[in-house]
Amino acid sequence: MIINYSLRIDFVRAKSTKVGFANFPLSCRQNVTSAWSKFVSAKWKEASLKTSTEINSNEGSVCNENLSKGGKSMNIVWHKCSVEKIDRQELLQQRGCVIWITGLSGSGKSTLACALTRALHSRGKLTYVLDGDNIRHGLNSDLTFKPQDRAENIRRIGEVAKLFSDAGVICIASVISPYRKDRDACRSILPDGDFIEVFMDMPLHVCEARDPKGLYKLARAGKIEGFTGVDDPYEAPLNSEIVIQMEGEVCSSPEVMAEKVVCYLDAKGYLQA
Numbered sequence: 001m002i003i004n005y006s007l008r009i010d011f012v013r014a015k016s017t018k019v020g021f022a023n024f025p026l027s028c029r030q031n032v033t034s035a036w037s038k039f040v041s042a043k044w045k046e047a048s049l050k051t052s053t054e055i056n057s058n059e060g061s062v063c064n065e066n067l068s069k070g071g072k073s074m075n076i077v078w079h080k081c082s083v084e085k086i087d088r089q090e091l092l093q094q095r096g097c098v099i100w101i102t103g104l105s106g107s108g109k110s111t112l113a114c115a116l117t118r119a120l121h122s123r124g125k126l127t128y129v130l131d132g133d134n135i136r137h138g139l140n141s142d143l144t145f146k147p148q149d150r151a152e153n154i155r156r157i158g159e160v161a162k163l164f165s166d167a168g169v170i171c172i173a174s175v176i177s178p179y180r181k182d183r184d185a186c187r188s189i190l191p192d193g194d195f196i197e198v199f200m201d202m203p204l205h206v207c208e209a210r211d212p213k214g215l216y217k218l219a220r221a222g223k224i225e226g227f228t229g230v231d232d233p234y235e236a237p238l239n240s241e242i243v244i245q246m247e248g249e250v251c252s253s254p255e256v257m258a259e260k261v262v263c264y265l266d267a268k269g270y271l272q273a
């Protein structure tokens with residue numbers, strides 16, 4: 001399909017500004033509209049056949065990103081806006097990223113998430129906490145703790161966290177996320193460096209002794225099946241950006257743990273645009 005490229009650009013500009021298109025003569029408008037529809041439908045077909053093809057144009061990219069990543073949606077086109085992540089970061093004077101806190105139940109994930117959001121807030125930084133327990137009350141209330149549901153839980157939280165970081169927000173996800181491949185998948189959808197994994201490396205016996213919700217007790221009594229650390233695995237991270245450990249028998253205060261993360265963000269330039 002051959003179409004006059006400059007005419008197409010004029011058409012797109014006219015449509016996007018919503019003012020100029022009416023000024024085209026009627027016959028020209030009909031021709032352009034019909035040619036454009038044929039052009040788009042031809043490109044969609046082409047995209048369905050060549051799943052990794054990207055079709056470039058000057059007004060934004062028409063690409064089959066979802067198809068190439070194995071998504072189920074067909075014929076979808078990425079829509080670019082003129083306000084982008086870099087503009088939002090400039091406004092907020094910070095860089096969007098995801099702090100992914102992983103560890104056993106009772107390891108202190110939520111405590112660190114709260115201390116960290118407080119510490120960053122007091123420095124004038126915009127944050128948002130995605131806590132596993134809380135997300136399971138809403139978005140993920142349809143999911144169980146079976147492996148495939150945990151994977152879906154993490155996938156959704158990873159996608160939501162990605163949106164927050166694209167908004168320029170420092171997003172703090174606090175989830176057990178027991179399986180390495182699910183965490184790595186969340187890392188892989190973010191730009192390099194923007195996924196910062198924090199491993200709460202607390203021994204099981206410490207978490208179990210804390211047991212603030214009485215869940216370990218129930219799991220040991222066989223009243224909860226598939227409890228992480230008891231009868232479901234926790235795959236410890238191999239290369240976390242930050243590891244929080246006890247020093248001997250002593251656990252640092254939440255504020256000290258949070259400061260460790262703040263220092264990392266500062267050093268990597270996330271606390272300025």
Ligand SMILES: Nc1ncnc2c1ncn2[C@@H]1O[C@H](COP(=O)(O)OS(=O)(=O)O)[C@@H](OP(=O)(O)O)[C@H]1O
Pocket residue numbers: 104105106109110132133136145149150151153154174175176177178213215224225226227228
């Ligand atoms: N079977 C089982 N295993 C582990 N945890 C359980 C289970 N059943 C309920 N809970 C409670 O659910 C909280 C963990 O939710 P997450 O969404 O973070 O879990 S996961 O990442 O999908 O594994 C977890 O919260 P935290 O203690 O804050 O980690 C528990 O309170």
Ligand SMILES: Nc1ncnc2c1ncn2[C@@H]1O[C@H](COP(=O)(O)OP(=O)(O)O)[C@@H](O)[C@H]1O
Pocket residue numbers: 103104105106107108109110111112210211212251252253254257
């Ligand atoms: N640094 C810490 N020092 C002492 N107690 C802590 C610390 N962090 C968390 N706790 C306590 O441990 C328990 C579990 O913490 P929590 O943040 O709820 O863990 P998780 O979110 O990983 O389940 C809570 O009772 C909390 O007060």
